[in-house]
Amino acid sequence: MNTLQSVVRRRRAVAVAGVVSAGLLVLSACDKPTPMATVTVGSDSVNSEATCGGEGDALKPSDLAGCLKDKGIKSISVDPDETVRFGVDPEIADEGWTILMNGQPLTDSSTKTYRTIPGSVFFNAQYGAQGNSTLVSIKEGDKDPSGLWNFKLKKDA
Numbered sequence: 351m352n353t354l355q356s357v358v359r360r361r362r363a364v365a366v367a368g369v370v371s372a373g374l375l376v377l378s379a380c381d382k383p384t385p386m387a388t389v390t391v392g393s394d395s396v397n398s399e400a401t402c403g404g405e406g407d408a409l410k411p412s413d414l415a416g417c418l419k420d421k422g423i424k425s426i427s428v429d430p431d432e433t434v435r436f437g438v439d440p441e442i443a444d445e446g447w448t449i450l451m452n453g454q455p456l457t458d459s460s461t462k463t464y465r466t467i468p469g470s471v472f473f474n475a476q477y478g479a480q481g482n483s484t485l486v487s488i489k490e491g492d493k494d495p496s497g498l499w500n501f502k503l504k505k506d507a
């Protein structure tokens with residue numbers, strides 16, 4: 351083997367090692383995604399990472415209030431005669447979670463990964479609904495909330 355081939359192979363090895371190292375550095379700089387929450391109505395569903403928190407640390411009450419006003423909220427159409435299904439990753443369920451409607455608790459805390467609620471509830475003034483859309487949130491944590499996932503339910507009927 352001549353010297354030129356040896357030099358080329360070394361350069362390739364160094365280049366490959368550099369690319370691999372750079373890739374690992376980029377991956378280590380990425381944030382770990384937060385657990386997911388999903389809302390399903392019929393065959394349609396939307397899912398989202400946490401709007402706020404979701405990383406295990408307690409949120410301040412002022413942070414929660416700001417999270418409820420977030421503008422980038424995913425929405426789903428709901429026929430009031432349909433059932434709305436809520437699903438959360440096990441990491442959320444382990445901490446306990448509550449469904450909020452317009453910022454107020456709609457359910458007791460649960461450690462299950464799945465819950466169902468009749469669609470009519472989200473558009474009933476008796477439960478605090480106003481108009482044809484409702485902000486629904488999933489709050490992680492019983493006493494000290496550590497995450498909030500927001501969804502907008504739009505009346506479809």
